[in-house]
Amino acid sequence: MAYSIVEKCVKCHACAPACPNEAIYEATLHFMVDPKKCTECEGDFADPQCASICPIEGAILDGYKVVANPPGSLTGIPAEKFEEVMAEIQAR
């Protein structure tokens, strides 16, 4: 099984040097994972490194093609709280 990077990737470069297996490379449209090299970080780290440093929700999928960082997980604001937080921020 392997992680993968999809088109939401903004090419920020953060994941590539973090990968213990040099499985990540820059392609034309976005970064990509070489599935033959990806070990899901098994044996190296408790968490998959690419998915732990990626700043973009939805850019990385796990081995089951499930989004590793779903909406709200990186901003810390779940969808149902969005309006509330927005109003609070705009009152500043």
Added chain:
Amino acid sequence: MELKVLGQEQESSGCSSGSCGSTDDQLSHLPDAIREKVHNHPCYSEEAHHHFARMHVAVAPACNIQCHYCNRKYDCANESRPGVVSELLTPDQAVKKTMAVAANIPQMTVLGIAGPGDPLANPERTFETFRQLSEKAPDIKLCVSTNGLALPAAVEELSKHNIDHVTITINTVDPEIGAKIYPWIFWNNRRIKGKKGAKILIEQQQKGLEMLAEKGILVKVNSVMIPGVNDKHLEEVSLIVKQKGAFLHNVMPLIAEAEHGTFYGVMGQRGPTHDELQTLQDACSGDMNMMRHCRQCRADAVGLLGEDRGDEFTMDKIEEMDIDYDAAMIKRAEIHAAIAHELEQKQKQPKESLVTLSSIKKETRPVLMAVATTGGGVVNQHFGHATEFLIYEANTTDVRFISHRKVEDLYCSGGDTCGDGETVLSKIIKVLDGCEAVICSKIGYEPWSQLEEAGIMPNGEHAMEPIEDAVAAVYKEMAESGALDESESNNELATA
């Protein structure tokens, strides 16, 4: 490590060390080694800043934290202008480019790495660039900006290079506030969210600051002022970082526009007004004079000699250049000596400016003015070419530099979609909010009338004059015309 927590700090009532007295006294809170360095530093001495420039190379793409004011598609907002994507260079390319610019623009004395991510989150790329430059171009000083997370681990390596100063962006010392600015950090191979992450970041920043100060490396601290988040807190931050040895604390305004795609931009977080910013800057700075000079440093060497030279230094042109750096270094040394000599001569002249403000007899209120300049300490830029303005305050006794204001959208990378004359002008007018005059070498009829209408008097009569003299002269004129009599309100000036 021991971290100073809010409230445990000594009372900031009265005069904190460094906030009054002469320039020398303002440095009294600094360790000797650092005070010695700052004292003769070209960037922080009177006058010199007009004559030198630094440039940035983008070699560090990755970042190890998320800031709510940053969109990772673009350059790091901590130091660079938002909206401009720099050309990512390899260390070899960066070294070549730096040496090419240095050989052709001798005023370039400092090379900075500021992104587009965090330089210290890309240690191989950053240090390879520094290593090569320390060896091949020892007359170039290096500087680096960082969010501080990886700083303690990098101090040893940094101390081996020709580092002029390190800039740390410190927006808070309180994890509670930090969690509102930094949603997560990447630390010890894990993503750590919220307050816990912010606490680690703060600890690393403070530890890094202390370690650098101990090594005698100059540290400048930048803070982004975010209304309703850290605005009330930055005065405290200022005290703490100066106490720990930062020689300069620089408060910058948050810039958040929805079209930048940042969290704050999208959520509608506002930036501070010019007034709020200035009030905080005044409250924060014990080392005001120094800070104001530093902020005038030309951040863009390629832009120093006019706008057209950037084209001369594209990567493919540089690849073809054959640079004899040894010869260039001799030439550079000569030119630097000539500048130093010129500065020395200037310093020998009596400090009085040509226009004596003391001759103004009546009580007049202080006025903000904007100046268009490409550097050299003189008014020498056409209004229509200005991509930033220097803001000065004049009163009956003094002319002082207040800040830079960038006309941000002129830098917009959108090319064809922006730059429509009318919008740009109205944006400039917004940028100049609070100013009552704008001094430039020349100005067209169209902007003239619109500026006048907005209560900002254009003035093109002081081309090539030293900025301070020009500002003083315009102030004197305004004062004598009665426009500044205390009873009058700001806006009446437009019609006066």
